[in-house]
Amino acid sequence: MQKFVTKQIAILGSTGSIGRNALRVIETLGPHYQVTALSAHNNVRLLARQAERYKPECVAVTNPDRVESFRDLNPDPDIEILAGPEGLIQIAELEGVDTVITAVVGAAGLPAVLAAARKGKRLAIANKEPLVIAGELLKKETQINGAAILPVDSEHSAVFQALQSGRHEEVERIILTASGGPFRQASAEEFENVTLEQALAHPTWDMGPKITIDSATMMNKALEIIEAHWLFDMPVEKIEVLIHPESIVHSLVEFVDGSVIAQLGEPDMCLPIQYALTYPARVAGIAPRLRLEEMGKLTFEKPDLQMFRALPLAYDVARTGGTAAVVFNAANEAAVEEFLAGRIKFVNIIELIEHCLDKHDVKTTVSLEELLEADAWARREVTSLACSV
Numbered sequence: 001m002q003k004f005v006t007k008q009i010a011i012l013g014s015t016g017s018i019g020r021n022a023l024r025v026i027e028t029l030g031p032h033y034q035v036t037a038l039s040a041h042n043n044v045r046l047l048a049r050q051a052e053r054y055k056p057e058c059v060a061v062t063n064p065d066r067v068e069s070f071r072d073l074n075p076d077p078d079i080e081i082l083a084g085p086e087g088l089i090q091i092a093e094l095e096g097v098d099t100v101i102t103a104v105v106g107a108a109g110l111p112a113v114l115a116a117a118r119k120g121k122r123l124a125i126a127n128k129e130p131l132v133i134a135g136e137l138l139k140k141e142t143q144i145n146g147a148a149i150l151p152v153d154s155e156h157s158a159v160f161q162a163l164q165s166g167r168h169e170e171v172e173r174i175i176l177t178a179s180g181g182p183f184r185q186a187s188a189e190e191f192e193n194v195t196l197e198q199a200l201a202h203p204t205w206d207m208g209p210k211i212t213i214d215s216a217t218m219m220n221k222a223l224e225i226i227e228a229h230w231l232f233d234m235p236v237e238k239i240e241v242l243i244h245p246e247s248i249v250h251s252l253v254e255f256v257d258g259s260v261i262a263q264l265g266e267p268d269m270c271l272p273i274q275y276a277l278t279y280p281a282r283v284a285g286i287a288p289r290l291r292l293e294e295m296g297k298l299t300f301e302k303p304d305l306q307m308f309r310a311l312p313l314a315y316d317v318a319r320t321g322g323t324a325a326v327v328f329n330a331a332n333e334a335a336v337e338e339f340l341a342g343r344i345k346f347v348n349i350i351e352l353i354e355h356c357l358d359k360h361d362v363k364t365t366v367s368l369e370e371l372l373e374a375d376a377w378a379r380r381e382v383t384s385l386a387c388s389v
């Protein structure tokens with residue numbers, strides 16, 4: 001009889017969209033998949049409900065000011081509470097945990113992701129930042145310590161699945177699909193005057209506000225180019241972007257013989273989350289079934305590189321290497337925050353990113369400290385400039 005070792009899972013960022021879906025997936029996978037640790041930054045109300053339902057051994061509340069509220073909401077003495085950013089690292093390192101789902105928005109989760117890699121865990125990476133800003137460092141730690149990286153990002157999960165049809169050296173190109181966001185067909189003038197409300201209304205994917213804005217600027221896809229470059233050890237010249245508004249073909253791989261292998265599915269995160277947990281096995285789950293006959297037609301087009309300047313910029317950033325990507329990402333995070341707060345215009349986001357990249361003095365050899373320093377510099381730069389636009 002086959003023995004199944006129970007998987008113990010930590011979710012970094014369990015109250016966000018990915019974290020909530022991950023819990024639904026784990027619940028349907030049965031008793032061999034256990035929730036060992038959860039974390040949240042501010043939403044302790046939901047974290048308390050999740051802790052009550054899934055009975056983790058510990059939770060991390062990364063905002064220290066919210067720890068007391070969590071304790072009030074969930075006084076269960078069997079749940080250990082870890083506080084502050086350090087708490088996130090501690091749950092990523094927990095002895096019993098073998099799989100860490102990383103779904104913390106932005107660069108904040110990086111030290112915890114690196115810590116999990118150093119402990120040889122399986123990393124189901126849902127947020128692109130760790131690979132984008134510290135791809136080199138993370139790949140190194142993963143290899144040295146026998147950790148594994150499984151992509152949860154839908155496009156990268158698709159590429160990962162398609163890549164199983166051939167060998168690394170047989171890949172001609174990776175084609176990442178993109179919905180194109182809500183402004184795919186906008187005129188230059190409409191683009192200039194995009195409101196917050198318009199930018200937050202994504203046509204096919206239901207995601208958190210930061211990623212929804214990134215999808216509208218196509219910064220999301222720009223970051224995914226760099227993510228794919230590290231994840232699949234592929235030069236950026238071999239990575240292309242194709243607009244596919246229906247979001248059914250999640251990405252494709254073309255091999256040297258001309259064969260193109262694609263992965264298709266409903267736009268829903270449950271499947272990529274589940275595959276990262278059960279790989280190399282496939283099991284029945286809650287992902288909605290694709291009915292192509294109901295789709296009618298699937299369309300594809302080239303992206304407008306003049307309108308979506310983040311895309312060509314991503315290739316430059318990847319070729320430059322070093323601290324360029326951390327500045328690219330941090331400037332965007334800070335600019336999106338300014339936009340969400342109503343302090344800058346939609347088009348200012350990319351202008352601020354370009355400004356930071358122009359002004360930044362790129363360092364080629366990078367440590368975590370240097371990465372975090374460049375990250376903080378870009379954020380300061382954006383915040384001070386945002387006051388003057």
Ligand code: MG
Nearest residue numbers: 153154155224
């Ligand atoms: Mg994606």
